Amino acid sequence: MDRRLTMADQRPPGQVKRRQEAAPPPDPFGPELGRLKGGRAFPPGFDPRAVARRSRRRRRTLRGGGIALLAAALLWLAFDPSLTADYSAPVGSVARVTLPDGTIAHLDSGASISWSESQTERRVRLHAGIGLFETAPEPERDFVVEAAALEVRPLGTVFAVSAEASGWAALVQSGEVRVSLPDGGSSTVIGPGEAASMAGPDAGLAISEVDAERLLAWRSGVLDFKNTPLAEVIATLERYRPGRILLLNDAAAARRFDGVLALDDIDGALRIVAESSGLEPLATWPLLVVLR
Incomplete structure (x- = not known):
């Protein structure tokens, strides 16, 4: 009898078997369903796939919120230098620190500073609060304290600088300091019992007499x-x-x-x-x- 073979009959037996046993496409909600089921049967009327979809969306939302929170924290660190300051005093306490050049810095509650130096200059950046400085003599290098829009250069002295809205920006307990505005602005020298403050955006510096011992009593x-x-x-x-x-x-x-x-x-x-x-x-x- 004339028997014609079909294409399927002409394939090797092993190939036909492999096609019949091919695995179905992966179920994207399979892992979710496994976690939801937990080895138990679903109750009647329960739609596990809908719950799995909601679970996936919820985890994506949480991941997105976590990334946004991390980005906000990094921005906060970038725009608040006091968080990475070299020295600080916790709120409610006063700190006494010795800077690398031997200068003694007394930091009022919440104050923070950063230190940098070069062959010609020693510089302190007052980020927040009030700092009192007993400068170590070093004639070959200037000592500069920078706070807000002011630079204070002591001429061998004990002085304080404020980054707060305290009514004064720099005051002298002993010796003299030069207080200057940046970019070649107003500059003046103040001595014991005197304080300098910003007179206004375009008005330069104002000088007044103060009771330095009373204003700096926090040090004690x-x-x-x-x-x-x-x-x-x-x-x-x-x-x-x-x-x-x-x-x-x-x-x-x-x-x-x-x-x-x-x-x-x-x-x-x-x-x-x-x-x-x-x-x-x-x-x-x-x-x-x-x-x-």
């Missing part, structure tokens, strides 16, 4: 206030306490306060100020105090 562990507006007292205490201190009494803000307060008990100092000024604490939390 106390705050010394004399006829000081209550708003300024509260703002000063806030520098030594994490969080915020809010004064919700405009009439009391202008009252004057006299007293010496210990830095080792800021909450106790705050109670003294409040009681002596007739203020009532509305709330006292670790990161927030509200006074009225």
Whole structure:
């Protein structure tokens, strides 16, 4: 009998078998279904594939949020140099550090500085807070403290520089310093008991007389206030306490306060100020105090 072979009959037996046993395409939700099922049968009416799709989308969203959070943290580090400063004082304490050239730096609460040097210059960048410097004599190299828009060059002295809105930018306890604006702007020399501050965007520098010992009393562990507006007292205490201190009494803000307060008990100092000024604490939390 004439029997014609088909194409399938002409293939080797092994090839036909391999095609019949070819694996189906991979299920993209297979791993998700395996995790969801956990070895148990699904209940009636349960749509495991819909749950698997939602699970995949949720993990992608979480990954995207984590990447965004990491990027924000890196930007914060890039634009806040104080986080990578060489020396700093934690909020609520005062630090005394010795710089590589032998200069002694006293850092007020929350202050931070960075150090750099070359063959002709020693430079300190004050990122935040107040720093008091006892400069080591080194005639062949200038010593410069840079803060905000000012440069301060001591002429063998003990002086302080502030990066805060404290009413002064540089003051002298002993000796003299030259205070200069950048790019060849205004420049002046101040001596003991004098302070320099920015008079305005285009007004240069203003010079005033100050009580340097009282303003720098924090170096000895106390705050010394004399006829000081209550708003300024509260703002000063806030520098030594994490969080915020809010004064919700405009009439009391202008009252004057006299007293010496210990830095080792800021909450106790705050109670003294409040009681002596007739203020009532509305709330006292670790990161927030509200006074009225």
